[in-house]
Amino acid sequence: MVRWGVSDPSPIARLRPKKAFGQNFLVNEGAIRTIVDAALAVPAPRLLEIGPGPGVLTERLLADGRSLWAVDLDPEACDLLQQRFGGPPHFHLLQGDAVRIPLPPGEAWSVVGNLPYNAATPILARLLTEDLPWQRMVLMFQLEVAQKLMGEPGTKAYGPLSVVAQLCCRLTRLVKLGPGSFRPAPKVDSAVVQFDPREDAPTLAERRALLAVLHRSFAHRRKTLANNWQGGLLPAALERAGLTPSLRAEAIVPSLWLAATRCLRTNHPEVFPS
DSSP: OOOTTTTTTTHHHTTTGGGTTTTTOOOOOOHHHHHHHHHSSSOOOOEEEEEEETOHHHHHHHHSEEEEEEEEEEEEHHHHHHHHHHHHHHTTEEESOOTOOOOOOOOEEEEEEETTTTTTTHHHHHHSSSOEEEEEEEEEEEHHHHHHTTOOOTTTTTTTHHHHHHHHHEEEEEEOOOOOGEEESSSSSEEEEEEEEEETTTOHHHHHHHHHHHHHHTSTTBBHHHHHTTOOOOHHHHHHHHHOTTTGGGOOOOOHHHHHHHHHHHHHHGGEEE
């Protein structure tokens, strides 16, 4: 197996970044070390890397010895990864879209990834709403997305992603990175967020129902709940669920969203997609 040091530019130089795949390859040694150390700090028996690209994280993760599954949509990246790491029996490569590619069932994952900016949100939504066991996720996002994940009620950043993520996980921002940490340099800053599951997280069915409620409620941020739910729920139904119809969605804390969703599932199942 051919190997390069993580700081050696050869793997990145061999892979042409493609705008269509949202590729910006991480070259910041400190960030690489932070991501890998956080992902390996839990005892999950399997590792899942999303968007490995040229493999700067992959090499470090493989050295741990656990089974590593790497998912990448780029055929050229998959060819390079196979050349670099195809020898060890604990390396498994899946070519496809991380939003929908089937993942092997089994024991829990530690999930790591420098997510492509153009698919980060749907990838995270999948990880949070499907039956995919994980003990920790350490994921890179565009800074704006990371801020939304950690947004507080009443702020512009707060939205459906904030509510679901905060109800499901304890979130920690590990590092903020400027454009110079990547090749090619993006036009925005980035951030690495660590996700640890909450013991009191809602069930998968509740998470999917919660998203349906949130997307309807936040459809027009400047409108009240009553206006956003016209044709779906009467103000009286919102009130019974604990949601004041005259409020905007951004004013409501995550715990109240979950309680309201549970009430609506019981009393108004017609508003949820089958």
